[in-house]
Amino acid sequence: MLRPIVRPLSPRDPHEEHRTASPLELFTDLCYVVAVAQAALSLHHEITHDHAAHGLVWFGVSFFAIFWAWLNFVWINSAYDSDDVINRLLTLLQILGSLVLAAGVPRMFEEDLTLGIVGYVIMRVGLVLMWLRAAAGDPDRRQTAMRYARGLVAVQTGWVIALLVTGGHIPIWLFVIGITLDFGVPFFAERAGQTPWHPHHIAERYGLFFIIVLGETILSVTIGLQVAFDKADPPAELWYVVAGGVLATFCGWWLYFARENADVLSDNSVGFVWGLGHYVIFGAAAALGAGLAARIDHYTHHSEASDLVSSAFVTGPGAAFFAALWLVTIRLHDPSIRTAGPFAAAIVAMIAVTFVPYSELWAGLIGVALLVTEIWLTTDRDESVGAES
Template identity: 35%
Template sequence: MTDITDHLRSELRHRIRPMGGRNPRERGRSATPLELLYDLTYVVAFAAASDQLAEQLAHGDIWPALGAYVFAIWAVSWAWLNFTWFASAYDNDDLVSRLGTIVQMIGVIVLTYGLPVSFERAAHGESPNNLLMVLGYIIMRVPQILLWLRAARQDPDHRRNAVSYVVIISIAQVGWLLTAIIPLPVAVTVGALVVLAFFEMVAPVLATRWYGFSPWNAGHLAERFSLLTIITIGEVIAGTTSAVGVLTQKTGWSVEAVLIASSGLITAAAVWWTYFLVPSRLILERRPERAFPWRYAHLALFGSITAIGAGLHLTTMAMESGGVSLLGVALALAVPLATTIALIFLTWSVLLRSFDLTHLPLLLITLAPLAAAVVVGAMTHPGEAIDLEQPGTLTALSVVVGLVALGAVVEVVGHELVGFRHTLRAWRDDLDASPLSAVEPDPS
């Protein structure tokens, strides 16, 4: 009874507690309610980036839109990744940690408010960076500086690593602020943004090699990244709901509307299915040193999945106001899905340190329906905007969305029939090649 009372007191009274580091080998570690609350702000951020991408594509600003989108997704995803990395190592759910997390949530929302400005500036040939985005990003990162300082003071075993994160994050924030307030030529500013992003990603890897790792939990990280992946898949469902809602308002329910609705949901389910065909948690718990390249692959994966939702939002805009050809819609759906499938394969290869060429036939078969969707889009009223009043347009649109969904389904079926054997073989080969990792991961 005393143990239960002490545990309940700890759960209910969130006073300041020691931050000595979590056990990196703790089994069954799962996401906390605070982490799940934090993730809710990213639902808004990813949705805003998806909507802005769709709007700019509808206006024909393809390359500026893609540039602004990559910048936005990187900023949002990188801040989330750093929060998750710290929480996995030091989350003690005390008063300071909770308040620091809430401040970071405010930063996510401020950054989200800056996204429309970012895309608009890019469309006019300017840098996608702007002061509002930078302020939001800084609000997200400054609490992490303070928390890493706290960890450095209270966890002497990992002090040098924690201090290195303080230095890296501080230098980066000064750099981001300078790019927003100093008027420079667009090319110079964009170059500076690329250098800063590269610095933020590479410096922690080097610091970990020199000063050791923080006590993050590999299994916990696998769960956290999978949860954010599910959030990005939610954009596909939201895009499907929006597109079908507009269609039924214009034409009522029809066979085509049902096909588009089911195809969009099938695409979302198939992406989810494909992602979880990679046994990330199992492998990372045994090979924690592989978490570094694995996490970087997710930065692109979050963007590609969210972009599928943007393609569906673009479909909605095309049906509402026109201005977008069926070919444009087909490309906006097929390209991000193909990218997503390729990135999941890359994630598999990074985790298992294997590049299995026997996956290539399955990949080509998966891409065939996506290529067919693009062909249908190109052949249906070429050069003309989507007009649901034109005969055959609605049918062609439903066929395009259906073919995209078919490509996702082929990937799932192919893995369930034959692909899983490749994973088992690669895992056995990996076990034979080297012993399991030591208790403390070595990112080298």
């Protein structure tokens, strides 16, 4: 079916039934994950060359750039998506920008943000034009949309000036100021009126992106194992990486989807914390893949990092994932000690096994123990609700 070239960009109904991610949104996620893969690969290389602290800082920087660009696109398309030719072209323009950003990720680890900012300029052009269309098509929220458009232009102008002044080598303190201003745009804009984002659509988009990031984690381990097993007499410890990586990834998926996130996404006060908090959830999942690959390098004697350092990049992301998952999602469903206790115990255990042999296997087993507890808690809750009804 041919799409109309221009359709009024009226707000979507936040209670629309059967609202699902479109093929274009899925394609967008796939392209953004190219950048995620670049960040995880660069972190892996930094760990292997014993530059773990430097790698962690710039993984945080690069992953935030990826996450923030993706997040802005997700939320506007949940509230406004006419699916006309213009909207598709503007979306493809943002995808182009994400690919430029992905190409610039390795340079970010060299402390050069030039390509990243260029990618952002391309993405922001598309995003600002989307908000201007929203301002024209939704008179009731015109002020909100215009605040978004003006705020994005102002902040991006600041990034370009910083690029020209520093030559792309933007210091961390200036980067923090920049992202603080970027953070402020949606808070400032939404004070004029909440955009009509769809809770189930938002929850689905985040869930799908999490699945794709987990896929990158599995891929990084698979490639590492392929290289290792191509050699004669691969070390037996690699099977611990396989077992631990598979258990951790499977448990991470199950824990994330154990509860329906859309049920708690009521308004911006919840949505902002939930949405932004996924930076740690997604980032931890991507970093885990880098850590597992680093463990393979350690066991095959292709790493300059110590056993403790490579181990910490498996258990650290695991502990961060558990903490963020409880704070961002589980707590909204049940903040009691019934859920807080098991997650706290899992976090402490994950940190503790950093210092024992074969920590990746122990990390996977801790995930299994937490998952079993979570299954019991959710089953008990469902039975109690059924008895009351």
